[in-house]
Amino acid sequence: MAVDAPRIVVEPPGPRAREVLERDERVIMQSFTRWYPLVVKRGYGAVVEDVDGNRYIDFNAGIAVLNVGHNHPRVVEAVKRQLERFLHYSLTDFYYEEAVSAAERLARSVPISGGAKTFFTNSGAESIEASIKVVRAFFRGTRPYIISFLGGFHGRTYGAMSASASKPVHRARFYPLVPGFIHAPYPDPYRCPFPGLEGEACGEAAVSYIEDYIFSKLVDPGEVAAFLFEPIQGEGGYVVPPDSFLPSLQKLARKHGILLIADEVQTGFARTGRMFAVEHWGVEPDVMALAKAMGGGLPLGAAVGRSEVMSLPRGSHANTFGGNPVALAAFNAVMDVIEGERLWERSQRLGEKALKILGEAAEELSIVGHVRGKGLMIGVELVRDENTREPHKEALAWVLDRSFKRGLLVIGAGVSAVRIAPPLTIEEELFDRGLEILVEVLREADRRFSQV
Ligand SMILES: Cc1ncc(COP(=O)(O)O)c(C=O)c1O
Structure with missing residues (x-):
């Protein structure tokens, strides 16, 4: 050995x-x-x-973070090189080329056609928060609702927590939560929330439920900004949905002008056998929330989306550390290894x-x-x-x-x-x-x- x-x-x-x-x-x-x-x-x-x-x-990889392993020599080398140049200079107040190159690289990698823009963050939850703000603002407040899924986990900050529904303890002491989230059943093929159904039938039932119950009894689809989903539920149990589920959800979204936010915080960067998990089903999100493996162990995340959707006006959203140059150097090396070694x-x-x-x-x-x-x-x-x-x-x-x-x-x-x-x-x-x-x-x- x-x-x-x-x-x-x-x-x-x-x-x-x-x-x-x-x-x-x-x-x-x-x-x-x-x-x-x-x-x-x-x-x-x-x-x-x-x-x-x-x-x-x-077999943990720091909870699906160390996709290229601990201390990969190329990551360590890239970080050391950047440490000698500069450690920080807030990207949301000034400019540096490292961030532009990283965003260009992301735009080439994500399954979003026609151009993508990035907002860099420091964690998965922060990427989710940015995604929520982006889609709500895109519709100028006319679509206040976001449909997420039971069993889903998106993080611990208020918006991400409100979108999540994987364990009651995550929410119990923290009410009131952010309004506007509706939780739909997620089609777990092993324990289908619809009694008597299994496999593909379970996936179809989950999409029909949204149409037949949520849209006809609770909110008009024209009030829904986005579906927020994990292509494979992580924290909720490593649950792979039936093959028909995400394509059907995408169809439903397109029919009603609803955006798709794919939470690929855990599934991203080659973890599932594709660069991003939605690629298994040919689904094209409007926005993707990323983090975990991105920084090779350094805190780094991103909300990446269609350029048209990533259109928050100046002054409306920012952070101090997002797109830290050292974390971006690590990201670049992580991508070199992932792509170089397929x-x-x-x-x-x-x-x-x-x-x-x-x-x-x-x-x-x-x-x-x-x-x-x-x-x-x-x-x-x-x-x-x-x-x-x-x-x-x-x-x-x-x-x-x-x-x-x-x-x-x-x-x-x-x-x-x-x-x-x-x-x-x-x-x-x-x-x-x-x-x-x-x-x-x-x-x-x-x-x-x-x-x-
Ligand atoms: C799918 C998913 N989304 C969001 C998050 C939150 O990420 P973070 O802990 O970096 O805030 C996680 C964390 O486990 C996750 O698995």
């Missing part, structure tokens, strides 16, 4: 990790879900080393291999209810019963912890899915070894939980 991983020298959390955890609890607001006590010291490629010297295979093809190939291996495990193990995904964005759904498909949260928690202790980093998505999102550059040997560990752990879980 190219690298010595996994290597567990002391059961985590080891003594150094425990010390950091204690200090963390005293000074960091504990508002987030920590999956397990991993305390990172360094990363290289698809390997993470913790503060006690343990080495893990990374990483979408690698993502597709390794993803198919994983679906096959995990699919075979699903047939053998009653705890695995469903395996789905595109490219290296794969969800493994754990259930109490294959027939009722009742989620098995307890088994999920056990599988994640057990994998961690065996040197594999994976986390959950939705209620009870294991999410697999390694760097797209992961060495194939490491990838195979990671899958092997996961299947062994799933086997153990099957034995353990089917006895009770």
